[in-house]
């Protein structure tokens with residue numbers, strides 16, 4: 001628990017530093033070595049690394065369509081119904097994001113268009129290290145399906161029996177995904193980006209993951225021979241802004257909901273009320289003791305903070321500078337401060353919008369930028385599954401109208417051939 005104004009700048013920065021940052025050089029070296037191993041040895045490397053990190057010896061990476069169908073059929077009715085509910089809300093919200101092509105005359109006789117084409121081959125990474133996340137399969141599968149991506153390749157680490165969870169198989173069936181491989185971590189990202197004998201490369205990789213997955217995505221995105229990625233979506237984060245109107249038990253439950261994701265998750269409460277902060281601290285302790293994943297959550301809490309601010313304005317400023325993946329605003333008049341809260345992956349407004357609502361079923365996408373990338377990266381949406389490009393057509397009259405400007409600019413840049421490409425056309429008699 002910290003009193004913000006009593007800390008110096010370095011201490012303030014230290015509190016808001018993401019836990020994983022300290023290990024990043026070593027992490028990058030390890031991930032680079034895994035990627036190199038997959039590039040040089042292909043499937044054999046992925047199988048070997050799966051045995052090493054997931055503890056499962058597989059004969060092949062491909063999970064057959066028949067197994068997907070059979071496992072999906074094993075899922076109980078209540079979970080199927082829950083997935084159907086989430087599928088419907090996510091579909092509704094993403095369907096409304098359909099990109100609109102543009103066609104406009106920019107000058108007489110000159111028409112410009114903006115078009116969208118679904119990415120032909122997308123890789124969907126579904127984490128599976130410490131928790132099975134069918135909800136993430138929905139968050140990636142639904143927009144890929146709506147966009148009409150031709151190849152949707154799902155990868156996820158195998159369970160201890162070398163299988164994929166029935167709930168993920170059910171989501172795969174709903175989203176019409178039948179190309180599935182059992183692999184995870186940096187090796188799965190390398191296989192998707194560069195291809196192996198059994199996995200053809202994709203154009204873009206989507207999905208969250210632990211720090212190995214995220215570092216590998218960043219690695220392949222920087223390599224011209226690699227592929228595009230959605231964003232760095234790493235260990236979960238939540239920042240809660242709350243005042244005395246908040247219920248301490250709700251705030252604590254929300255903080256723990258993200259702390260339980262992984263030991264490198266980070267949760268932060270900022271509040272102008274010292275009383276609330278103390279009550280939340282007590283609630284966290286009480287509720288933590290009851291959680292099956294209390295070991296993981298307790299570790300995440302080590303790098304987390306409860307911060308008392310001078311006033312609400314200071315709490316808002318901390319949130320803006322931290323740029324959380326998830327921001328929960330638990331104030332009676334939460335909507336009033338929203339215009340000042342522009343820097344977060346997804347915002348949860350009021351006392352009855354728990355962060356876990358967005359994780360599963362409000363309809364927003366839960367794949368969000370972490371590590372402060374919410375400062376300049378988008379939350380995942382339908383548009384990410386398209387490539388945007390432009391088209392232009394000029395008539396002779398259109399070119400005549402723009403010729404003086406184009407030729408002048410080309411000469412200003414001393415690019416004579418550019419100018420000539422215009423004048424040569426206009427010199428031709430009709």
Ligand SMILES: NC(=O)c1ccc[n+]([C@@H]2O[C@H](COP(=O)([O-])OP(=O)(O)OC[C@H]3O[C@@H](n4cnc5c(N)ncnc54)[C@H](O)[C@@H]3O)[C@@H](O)[C@H]2O)c1
Pocket residue numbers: 053054126127128129130131133136157183184185186187208209210211212213233234235236261262265325366367368369370
């Ligand atoms: N930001 C988001 O949108 C979002 C959404 C959902 C989940 N998440 C995050 O995703 C993460 C999921 O992590 P996870 O670990 O459960 O699953 P994961 O699938 O991301 O990672 C598991 C893989 O990590 C690799 N691995 C584990 N230990 C390793 C080691 N020592 N060296 C090399 N590779 C190793 C293994 O290959 C394993 O298959 C959590 O941190 C969670 O917070 C984020």
Ligand SMILES: N[C@H](CO)Cc1c[nH]c[nH+]1
Pocket residue numbers: 133135136235236237258261325359366367
């Ligand atoms: N909170 C995670 C995003 O950071 C998403 C998730 C999946 N399942 C539960 N939660």
Ligand SMILES: [Zn+2]
Pocket residue numbers: 236257258261356359
């Ligand atoms: Zn969550």
